[in-house]
Amino acid sequence: MTKASCVLDYAITSGNLNLKILEMELFKDKRSKSLILIAHCIINQNAKSDGTASYGGTITEVMELLNSTGLGIVQMPCPELHCLGLDRSDKLGSTRPVIEENSRIRNEMKQAKSLEKINILIQSLVYQIEEYLKNGFEIKGIIGINRSPSCGVETTSKENKEITGQGIFIKELQKVLAKKDIQIPFAGIKTFEPEEALSTIKKMIGLNELSLQ
Ligand code: SF4
Secondary structure (H helix, E strand, O other): OOOOOEEEEEEOOEEEEEEEEEEEEEEEEEEOEEEEOOOHHOOHHHHOOOOOOOOOOOOOOHHHHHHEEEEEEEOOOOOOHHHHOOOOOOOOOOOOOOHHHHHHHHHHHHOOOHHHHHHHHHHHHHHHHHHHHOOOOOOEEEEEOOOOOOOOEEEEEOOOOOOOOHHHHHHHHHHHHHOOOOOOOOEEOOOOOOHHHHHHHHHHOOOOHHHHH
């Protein structure tokens, strides 16, 4: 008996054995079939721009919460690492105020070379999203990082200010999903505001404050 549940029908026609698969139900193992997509640096602070990592590895509070839910966690790519490298193409980045450096990074991320790479990353991500949806999985939401020039959902950085709006990567991702009529909730958190982050994520995945205590 294979892991997948199969119902097979055998028919003998003209001396040949024809094997017909009438029904095949996939993914009946232990997986929850429920997922959340999160910004790369929630799992890996090593990808952050110089001077902005708040944890050694993961944002521990967020990962503890997510691990307790049984959701699968899809780590989205870090668009700035892919487009600009770990030093974001300027080794002096950390010598500037964060918002100023973020605004410089935003301008770099808008260049044609960066947009080309972002599109490739988004194609790969959207392919995964479509595969999960096609196979009946639930995607609870997509968590970005507010204030980020790339992954901001409610706020981003522009002209040396934190402003309302999306980062370049999130904006492009939302555009592609909208074109395909795929509706997934988005929310942003900030690395240095773990309590607010937990409350945002609980709301997204439908956990009230009491259910986890
Ligand atoms: S916010 Fe986005 S671009 Fe910035 S480090 Fe995290 S994943 Fe990378």
